[in-house]
Amino acid sequence: MIAKKENPIIRTRFAPSPTGHVHIGSLRTALFNYLLARQKKGQFILRIEDTDKERSKTEWEYELIKIFEWLQLNWDEGPILPKDLDINPADYQPDYLGAFAPYRQSERKNIYRKYLQKMIEEGTAYYCFCNKEDVEAEKQYLMSIGEAPVYRGKCRNLKPEQIAEYLKQGKPSVIRFKCPANRKISFNDLIKGPIEFNSDILGDFVIAKDLDNALYNFTVVVDDSEMQISHVIRGDEHLSNAPKQILLIQALGLNQPEYAHIPLILSANKKKLSKRDGKTSVVDYKEEGYLPDALINFIAFLGWNPGTEKEIYSLEELITDFSLEKIQKAGAIFNLEKLDWINGFYIRRKPLADLTQTLVPYLEKAGLITEKAPEFYEIIDTGEEVSFEYLCKIVALYQERLKKLSEIIDLVDLFFKQTLSYEKNLLLWKQMTDSELALSLNKCLEILSLLEEKDFNKEKLEQVLLPEAEKMPNRGNLLWPLRVALSGKKNSAGPMEIAEVLGKEKTLFRIKKALELLT
């Protein structure tokens, strides 16, 4: 019997910088880390990389946490919002989940200092007092002659007493890594396969501004080790950071995590998706009315697929079927049309009451309605009071026409307005004349006047209207003008459906208004 090999615990992390809105590419990185951790029954950790204090703002961190709540992507360790949060997002201090708290790098400086001192003592790092401009100029020169633009270690062999003297004087300095010469750095990327670098292209890179201000490549290595991260899944743009980090890991004698560099999300011009290509932040998509399930489904399929023809995936299903091996090696262009289609699909299959509920904030924001009491609203333009059920009836007419929640406004505003404004000619169906139009409209008025309020439903309306429409040269002669009179729009739901929701009084009123346009 061979003893069953015990699987190490999978621990992944998402380590964003709170320097702006959450990028759509970051979301995908986070999602893949989340999926792997959940699938392997491991842990998913959120770490805030705010070492750049100029650019980092707590309100970005706050927004990020909100976005992930919205997406239902929860973490096992990391910052969470305090329970009683009645403060400005800019001032909040997080609560922490998990054993390695705190999870903000700005609060972990004592840890970095310890490791930094260790490296300096062991001689794998050193103080450098070179002038910044000189170093930059040398790099430019090296690049111009076709060599790797690196710092070549001018300050490597400064005497200890010299260093102490400079430090005492307060001479500007940084801490550099003493990069070993001509060393092969190879690792097996879980997505790209074997990758090899030579250390000579790196030079003695800066790992800290001083003992209290460690820089990215250094903090990442320390934190991933301290937090026992097993898999680092991150964007392709970090591939060139991997050799630096591996060298640091070796210098510090730490364990090396597995790496998986996922391809970038590209814009239509095949470049890394950036702000100038349109919407790149997750909040933008949230506000425009993309559903979290749809967004996650779409994002997961950008560069990954299950190898089957199944394309509609819930988060739970993604957790089950996800695998790093199936991740694509090449970048994927962000295809908005497909996102729209998936979102429309999710909207269509959402239960009506749920959909209406998520739509209410859009109606309120557009100034169409205002909530008076729970599930009770006032139409701002008319002062009428309507129930949640009434809103559901309206939404039902447009559920299958919606691609994004924000589109609802232009579709349903007709139900929230006293009077419609449209061109008279819009009432004309094909080659219709004004007198034919008047005839049609009067016919509708005549028929509908006879109908009782309680019979104002789609079935009854069809019963009385359709036979009359058949008598016309074309059904559209009767139905098109009616639909436009009721909706004021070129495109809308059907006239009977609208009439049902409007009710008898408003329906007749609108037909009369249309007739007035003719005179």
Place this chain on the structure above:
RNA sequence: GGCCCUAUCGUCUAACGGUUAGGACAUCAGAUUUUCAAUCUGGUAAUCAGGGUUCGAUUCCCUGUAGGGUCACCA
């Protein structure tokens, strides 16, 4: 420029040496229809190029080409 990565319909992708190169979005045509959607049916559309290896290459190797990433006291 150095280093690294990548390459199948317009787009996202399937095919782990043998398929009429499959699916989805988009697009086109038809059906349905008062409009727009939704829905159904059908169509157009791809292996970057050149060399190898092999009985056989989308698939493996090499070269080229094209694209991308990265070269901070940012992350």
